[in-house]
Amino acid sequence: MKKDEPINVLGETLEPCSTEPVTGFFRDGACNTCREDSGSHTVCAVMTAEFLAYSKYVGNDLSTPRPEFMFPGLKPGDRWCLCASRFLQAADEGAAPRINLAATHTKALDIIPLDVLMDHASED
Numbered sequence: 001m002k003k004d005e006p007i008n009v010l011g012e013t014l015e016p017c018s019t020e021p022v023t024g025f026f027r028d029g030a031c032n033t034c035r036e037d038s039g040s041h042t043v044c045a046v047m048t049a050e051f052l053a054y055s056k057y058v059g060n061d062l063s064t065p066r067p068e069f070m071f072p073g074l075k076p077g078d079r080w081c082l083c084a085s086r087f088l089q090a091a092d093e094g095a096a097p098r099i100n101l102a103a104t105h106t107k108a109l110d111i112i113p114l115d116v117l118m119d120h121a122s123e124d
Helices: 049-057 084-092 106-110 114-119
Strands: 041-046 080-081
Touching: 041 084, 041 106, 049 084, 080 084, 084 106, 084 114, 106 114
Parallel strands: none
Antiparallel strands: 041 080
16 A cells, blocks of 8 residues: 655645554554545544544444554543544534644545634644
């Protein structure tokens, strides 16, 4: 699989999202993507209790550890590369977490309007 160019939504070099826990479609700590990433794991989100509860409610439990998949389970404050469509769904329903724009891949813009991303930008 060939990674798309690592450019963020600001048109700059994509910054890392998280290495603890390690995230990303490639599990390289960044929200890199490629043609094979059908979920578009491109949004670097800062987990909140509200979003984790919302995600579990809609069928994607991100808080329960799944050792068989080397997944530690997420807690508030963790950063994670979310699927762009899940982020947009959460934003539409008022449950979206804050995001790190510098670590959010430009391919997220194929699904999420820039103004929606800007509205959820983290201050740090």
